[in-house]
Amino acid sequence: MSLQPKGSGEIPAETVRVARAAFPKGSLAIRVRDELGSLFVDEEFADLFPVRGKPAWSPGRLALVLVLQFVEGLTDRQAAEAVRARIDFKYALALDLGDPGFDFSVLSEFRDRLVEADAGRRVLDGILAAARDKGLLRTAGRARTDSTHVLSAARELSWLEMVTETLRCALNALAQAAPDWLVEVAEPDWFKHYATRAEDSRFPRTRAKRDEAGHRIGADGMRLLQAAFSPRAPAGVREIEEVQVLRQAWVQSFHLVEGEVRRRDPKDRPPGAMRLVTPYDTEARGSVKRDTFWDGYKVHLTETCEVDTPNLITNVVTTDATVPDVSMTQTVHSRLAEAGHLPGEHLVDAGYVDAHELVHARREYGITLTGPAKRDPSPQTLAGGGFSRDAFTIDWENKQAACPGGKTTRRWNPCRCEEGVPVIRIRFNKSDCLPCPVREQCTSSSVGRRLTLQPRAEHEALRQARTEQETVAWKERYKTRAGVEGTISQGVLRCGLRRSRYQGLAKTSLQHQLTGAAINLARIDAHLTDTPRAHTRTSHFAALRPAELTLGGAK
Numbered sequence: 001m002s003l004q005p006k007g008s009g010e011i012p013a014e015t016v017r018v019a020r021a022a023f024p025k026g027s028l029a030i031r032v033r034d035e036l037g038s039l040f041v042d043e044e045f046a047d048l049f050p051v052r053g054k055p056a057w058s059p060g061r062l063a064l065v066l067v068l069q070f071v072e073g074l075t076d077r078q079a080a081e082a083v084r085a086r087i088d089f090k091y092a093l094a095l096d097l098g099d100p101g102f103d104f105s106v107l108s109e110f111r112d113r114l115v116e117a118d119a120g121r122r123v124l125d126g127i128l129a130a131a132r133d134k135g136l137l138r139t140a141g142r143a144r145t146d147s148t149h150v151l152s153a154a155r156e157l158s159w160l161e162m163v164t165e166t167l168r169c170a171l172n173a174l175a176q177a178a179p180d181w182l183v184e185v186a187e188p189d190w191f192k193h194y195a196t197r198a199e200d201s202r203f204p205r206t207r208a209k210r211d212e213a214g215h216r217i218g219a220d221g222m223r224l225l226q227a228a229f230s231p232r233a234p235a236g237v238r239e240i241e242e243v244q245v246l247r248q249a250w251v252q253s254f255h256l257v258e259g260e261v262r263r264r265d266p267k268d269r270p271p272g273a274m275r276l277v278t279p280y281d282t283e284a285r286g287s288v289k290r291d292t293f294w295d296g297y298k299v300h301l302t303e304t305c306e307v308d309t310p311n312l313i314t315n316v317v318t319t320d321a322t323v324p325d326v327s328m329t330q331t332v333h334s335r336l337a338e339a340g341h342l343p344g345e346h347l348v349d350a351g352y353v354d355a356h357e358l359v360h361a362r363r364e365y366g367i368t369l370t371g372p373a374k375r376d377p378s379p380q381t382l383a384g385g386g387f388s389r390d391a392f393t394i395d396w397e398n399k400q401a402a403c404p405g406g407k408t409t410r411r412w413n414p415c416r417c418e419e420g421v422p423v424i425r426i427r428f429n430k431s432d433c434l435p436c437p438v439r440e441q442c443t444s445s446s447v448g449r450r451l452t453l454q455p456r457a458e459h460e461a462l463r464q465a466r467t468e469q470e471t472v473a474w475k476e477r478y479k480t481r482a483g484v485e486g487t488i489s490q491g492v493l494r495c496g497l498r499r500s501r502y503q504g505l506a507k508t509s510l511q512h513q514l515t516g517a518a519i520n521l522a523r524i525d526a527h528l529t530d531t532p533r534a535h536t537r538t539s540h541f542a543a544l545r546p547a548e549l550t551l552g553g554a555k
Contacts, residue, residue, distance in 0.1 A: 009038075011094045019091040028525045029068060029092035035528055036130040038094070039064055044122055048113040057102045061093045062110045063123050068092070069107070070495050070518035080104035115506045120513035124316065125339060127520050131312060136524060138309050143343035145302040145332055145352065146484040147325055148492075150318075150508065151499040152284035152296035157198075157277065159253075160214060164198035166249045166279040167221045173242035178234045185227045190220060211263070218254040218261040221246060242279070249276050273322040283505040287321035296321055296500060299512045300328055302336065303487055305347070305480050310527040313487065313516040314341040318509035325351030333365050345370055347481035355458035356421075358465055363457075370478060373465040387442045389451060390463060396456045403442065403449065407432040417452070426451040486534065491515050494522065 011033070023030055032039075040060035049056055068089065069079040082089045084101035095101075114120050131137040157165060171194055174182045193216075204210050225247055228237050237243065252270050254261050269275065277286045277295040286295045302315040315335050317328060329352045336342045345368045346361065353371040361369040376388045393402040399412040411427040433439055433448040443449040453459050468474045491497035495515040500508040526533075 009094050011091060012096050015087070015090050015095065015097055018097060019087050022087050027088040028071065028521065029088040031525055031528050032521055033092040033094075035524070036127075036134060039067075039130050040123070040126050044126065045113075045119065048117055048119065057106055059110065061095075062107065063126065064093060065089075066107065066111070066514055067123060067127070067517045067521060070514045071521055073494065073496065076104040076107045079107060111507070111510060115510050118506070120510040124313070124513050124517045124520070127517050127524075128312065128314060128339075128341070131310075131520065131524060136309055136527065137304065137312055137314075138306050139304060139314060139336075139341040140344055142305050142345045142347060142480065143302055143314065143336070143341075144305050144347040144481045144484045145300060145315075146349060146481075146488060147298050147300045147328075147351070148488045148497070149287070149289065149292060149294045149321065150297040150299050150497065150512075151294055152278065152281045153500045153503050153508075154278040154280040154284065154295075156295050158200045160203050160210060160217070161198045161200050162276070162278060163214070163217050163221070163249065163253055164194065166246050166276075167217060167224070168194040168198065169279045170221075170224065170240075170242040170246040173240050174228075174237065177240055178237055181234050181237070185224065187220065187223070193217075193220070214263055215261065218250070218263060221250050222254065222256075222261050225250060245276070245279050245282055249279065252276060271322075273320070281500075281503040283320060285320040285322045294321060297505065297508050298323060299497065300325070300332060301484065301487055301491070301516065302332055303484060304343070305483055310520075310523040311483065311487070312520045312523060314339070316509075316512045316516040318505065318512045320505060325349075326354055326357065328352070329357045329369070330360060333361060333367060337365055342367060344368065347371065347478065347484075349481065350374060353465070355454050355462040358461040359457045362461075370474075371481075372469055372478075373462055375466075387438070389453065390466075392451060394453065394459070401426050401428075401451065403428060403432075403436075405432075405436045405438050405442070407436070422455055424453045424455070426453065482536070487519065490519055490522075495519065 019030060026034070038060070040063040042058055042060045045059035045063065048059065065079055065083060068074075068082075069076075072082075074082060080101055080103065083093065083095070084099075087097070089095075090097060090099065114123075128137055171182070171186070171190070203213055225243075227233060228243050252275055253264060255264055255268070256262070272286055275286065276282060277284055281296075284296050286293070287298070288294075298319050298321050300315075300317040300319075301313055303311050303313045305311055315332055317331060317335065319328065325348075329348070333342070333346070342365055344366075348369065348371040350372040353369060353373055355373075358369050358373075361367040376390065378388055379386070387404050391404045395401065398410075400408055400410045401412075402408045407428060409426060409428045409432075411429075413425045413427075415423060415425060417423045428449040428451075430446070430448040433443060433445075436442065454462070469478075488497070495518055497512070497515055501511050502508060525531075
């Protein structure tokens with residue numbers, strides 16, 4: 001298909017007349033069109049289509065259809081039917097009443113083009129640009145970010161199910177690519193074990209029997225791999241994607257011990273960031289956060305939080321499930337800067353905050369990163385009553401430190417820790433520590449107290465953050481961050497954010513960009529209709545809490 005730009009154009013007069021009559025109070029699609037105008041033009045997506053070929057349906061209109069589809073939670077068939085049959089959709093898309101629309105498969109093809117060009121961000125940016133032009137978006141104030149887990153589109157598998165399904169998936173692919181060869185290679189009992197979908201309920205219950213089943217599956221998979229990689233195998237068999245996935249899964253799960261296939265011990269398996277959890281979504285990863293275990297991805301949402309304008313999502317980032325929040329802080333800031341949406345203050349939870357991020361946000365972007373700084377992890381702090389790092393006086397100019405007992409040391413060693421991060425290691429003399437009257441509050445080491453400090457800028461930023469977060473003013477200001485939890489809830493309940501609709505990181509990322517765009521349209525519509533924001537629900541008993549307890553004992 002080739003692109004022949006048409007734009008959204010003017011709304012046909014007959015479409016306007018019928019839409020006004022059918023929707024005297026308007027609808028979301030109609031109000032958004034009236035307020036924001038044509039959100040997308042075909043030229044924005046010109047690079048997604050070849051110069052020659054069959055004319056394509058307007059990509060600007062398709063982009064709007066995708067967003068409206070997520071607003072209303074429609075399937076592709078339902079969205080295509082809405083374009084053909086619903087008057088408010090025709091109004092928003094500037095179509096004639098008799099326009100037949102398009103086949104539902106066009107939406108899938110257009111999403112594939114967006115994924116291939118990594119162009120999902122354009123849809124979100126188009127809505128933000130229109131909102132800014134109408135004064136509905138202000139980004140210089142405050143923003144808030146949080147992440148949530150996203151389940152893979154593939155079902156969650158136990159280990160036995162995973163290795164069985166991986167082998168079965170490879171057998172099915174080989175049955176199509178080289179059926180005659182596979183008939184010669186396959187063992188008779190393979191048809192019994194791998195012809196139908198694996199279910200954990202069909203495996204033995206006892207540990208010994210399950211281990212036995214795992215060894216059998218491992219041996220069968222190894223036999224198939226040896227055959228596929230032998231010189232007698234048909235050309236191209238080893239290059240089949242499912243065979244490569246089988247090989248990767250077997251390397252991760254099994255190894256040969258004296259010629260026998262054995263399951264690897266947990267400590268001998270790859271880290272979670274590399275480990276396959278399903279053969280049907282090879283980019284999904286398993287992770288855990290507190291008491292939540294999941295296989296899939298993680299999405300980070302950033303939104304504005306101003307009183308007199310709608311809270312709009314300005315950035316969406318999707319990662320695999322194992323990526324920690326703190327490693328995404330700079331990525332979020334970089335994308336906000338690139339799009340021109342940097343806030344003055346960025347409210348986040350503790351997962352996004354460390355000393356380096358506090359300094360980097362201020363130095364590189366002029367942002368105040370506001371979030372709970374983690375406590376000093378030293379044993380003295382955790383035990384309570386001991387002398388933490390903050391109890392020591394650091395003289396940065398003269399490179400020396402003084403302890404609470406009045407002793408000073410110049411044993412100052414700049415170096416790098418095991419992770420390669422610059423640190424400063426300080427040692428106090430054994431002769432000063434052993435006779436010290438407050439030694440029990442400081443150290444139990446027989447060689448004297450040791451301190452490990454971050455560079456001055458990070459050390460002072462972290463110390464200041466820990467001090468500020470204990471104040472009433474900081475806690476009152478930080479309350480605003482909690483609102484992003486409602487955004488995640490809206491995404492889950494309205495747009496199905498909790499589970500990926502598609503397989504793979506790139507397609508899941510597109511889903512999240514469209515979810516952000518859909519939430520923005522819904523919020524702009526709520527703003528236009530003066531729909532009040534929902535208040536945080538408080539139980540009757542919690543409402544009786546005294547004011548001094550509400551502040552949590554803040555000073």
